[in-house]
Amino acid sequence: MSDDISTLRRILGSARTIAVVGLSAEWHRPSHFAAKYMQAKGYRIIPVNPRYESILGERCVARLEDITEPVDIVDVFRRTEDVLPIAESAIRIGAKCFWQQIGVKNLQADAMARAAGLDSVMDHCVKIEHARLFGGLHWVGVNTRLVSAKRPLVSPGTTVAAAHG
Secondary structure, eight states, rough: OSHHHHHHHHEEEEEEEEEEEEESSTTSHHHHHHHHHHTTOOEEEEOOTOOOOETTTEESSSSSOOSSSOEEEEEEEEGGGGHHHHHHHHHHHHSSHHHOOOOOOOHHHHHHHHHHTEEEEEEEEEEHHHHHHHHHHHTTTTTOOOOOOOOOOOOTTTOOOTTOO
16 A cells, blocks of 8 residues: 555655546535545546536546546545445556545455556545645644655645646
């Protein structure tokens, strides 16, 4: 599992496009909150949910295989038992990272993704990790478990995603 700080920083710093499987149009759902945050930070969000036509101003697709552009991260907001076929799809579309959200921990999907050469993250929130590593949580007193005299170099008005490319 790729959950060390340097790997998470590399994944989030190099990613541009995140396909969010199970993204809800309901503003109070964790998937919506996380995707909206990442979109505000400059990431392209592709909602993967057959129940909606669009979410966050982006056209929804029913499944990962319907996406017509490269995907960096497949972010999964589904039950653990539903994850394995999503991992297979992530591999098929050539995603770079398979990310299982907090509370989602399918070891078989993790092993499959890693064996196919993808980075794999389990039981972590992409929004929380981004805020912890790039978003300034440490400036408001949150213990991010990072000790460093260096701050990420980001020009004013530049998103973190654009600054790390």
